Amino acid sequence: MKPFNYLTPATVEEAVSLFGQHSETAKYIAGGTDVIVKLKDGWMEPDYLISLKKIEELSELRKNENTGDLTIGATVTHATLEKSIMIQKEYPIIYDAVSNIGSLQVRNVGTIGGNLMNAVPSADGAVPMIALDGVALIQGPGGERSVEVKDLFIEPYKTVLKPGEILKKITIPAPAPRTGSAYIKFGRRAAMELPLIGIGVLLSLDADLETCARARIVLGVAGPTPMRAYEAEKLLTGKKITEDLLRQAGEKAADESKVRDSVRGSAWHRKEMIRVQVRRMGLKCLEMIKRN
Numbered sequence: 422m423k424p425f426n427y428l429t430p431a432t433v434e435e436a437v438s439l440f441g442q443h444s445e446t447a448k449y450i451a452g453g454t455d456v457i458v459k460l461k462d463g464w465m466e467p468d469y470l471i472s473l474k475k476i477e478e479l480s481e482l483r484k485n486e487n488t489g490d491l492t493i494g495a496t497v498t499h500a501t502l503e504k505s506i507m508i509q510k511e512y513p514i515i516y517d518a519v520s521n522i523g524s525l526q527v528r529n530v531g532t533i534g535g536n537l538m539n540a541v542p543s544a545d546g547a548v549p550m551i552a553l554d555g556v557a558l559i560q561g562p563g564g565e566r567s568v569e570v571k572d573l574f575i576e577p578y579k580t581v582l583k584p585g586e587i588l589k590k591i592t593i594p595a596p597a598p599r600t601g602s603a604y605i606k607f608g609r610r611a612a613m614e615l616p617l618i619g620i621g622v623l624l625s626l627d628a629d630l631e632t633c634a635r636a637r638i639v640l641g642v643a644g645p646t647p648m649r650a651y652e653a654e655k656l657l658t659g660k661k662i663t664e665d666l667l668r669q670a671g672e673k674a675a676d677e678s679k680v681r682d683s684v685r686g687s688a689w690h691r692k693e694m695i696r697v698q699v700r701r702m703g704l705k706c707l708e709m710i711k712r713n
């Protein structure tokens with residue numbers, strides 16, 4: 422591994438300024454679970470690693486009691502999210518996704534920001550952030566800006582962030598009443614495996630407990646970036662939800678997906694899993710709503 426300088430700024434402004442001084446040869450690092458692998462394999466050879474871990478404001482995990490909005494700082498680890506009772510109870514789709522990432526060791530240091538910024542289609546953390554209509558706050562040399570998480574990704578390993586920009590936090594608007602959400606990941610092994618496919622479903626019902634007020638169907642590893650199945654969502658919205666309608670939504674989502682054959686699995690298998698699991702995750706959401 423090529424030697425590098427390790428810088429530990431205390432504020433976002435300082436980090437952005439350090440990046441500006443060394444821009445051609447600098448790289449941000451959070452938990453390092455992706456960066457260190459790339460350094461070791463020689464895919465990346467920065468002279469400066471700028472750590473974001475000492476920046477206190479990036480590690481905030483807080484629910485605003487007045488608005489109900491949830492703030493997840495970029496350096497919040499998967500383990501912190503997994504252990505949070507609030508996340509377990511109120512955001513099951515986040516819990517489902519982060520509690521299945523890598524191993525305990527990976528979850529202890531890997532961050533939600535690093536997961537999104539690495540920008541692979543298999544990022545487990547991206548699916549719930551999109552399903553919950555998360556908004557990313559970004560800061561860079563040009564100031565602050567907000568981007569919906571669904572619009573962050575351009576292609577594998579590429580986001581809309583410009584050089585020097587830092588993802589500060591994700592804000593998730595208060596979930597509507599009568600909402601259920603769930604995520605399922607399939608790999609070839611039970612642990613330490615990137616997903617073959619990841620499927621997230623969120624449903625909100627009207628007061629009649631039958632009509633779908635909002636549907637989100639989000640797929641990981643179903644295209645070059647995590648994606649929403651808009652047509653399948655449209656099929657559900659405004660209609661009385663039945664198992665048959667959820668089955669149709671699964672078919673639609675499978676048709677909309679851009680799955681392909683890869684070393685980890687075939688396109689046919691991925692489509693079948695979308696077809697079946699959109700229905701199952703939808704039913705799980707309905708159960709949750711009834712229980713609560």
Ligand SMILES: Cc1cc2nc3c(=O)[nH]c(=O)nc-3n(C[C@H](O)[C@H](O)[C@H](O)COP(=O)(O)OP(=O)(O)OC[C@H]3O[C@@H](n4cnc5c(N)ncnc54)[C@H](O)[C@@H]3O)c2cc1C
Pocket residue numbers: 448449450451452453454455456457458473495496521522523524527530531532533534535536537538539543544545546586587588589613614615616
């Ligand atoms: C053994 C193993 C198993 C894994 N299993 C899974 C899995 O099951 N599911 C899964 O989704 N991932 C998995 N991963 C990938 C990885 O652990 C996660 O993507 C993790 O969340 C990355 O976070 P990090 O903090 O370690 O990122 P880092 O490695 O520190 O950074 C990743 C990238 O994001 C950039 N970056 C980090 N934070 C910011 C920020 N705030 N603003 C701007 N840029 C930033 C870095 O410059 C870098 O390009 C696995 C990795 C390993 C090594």
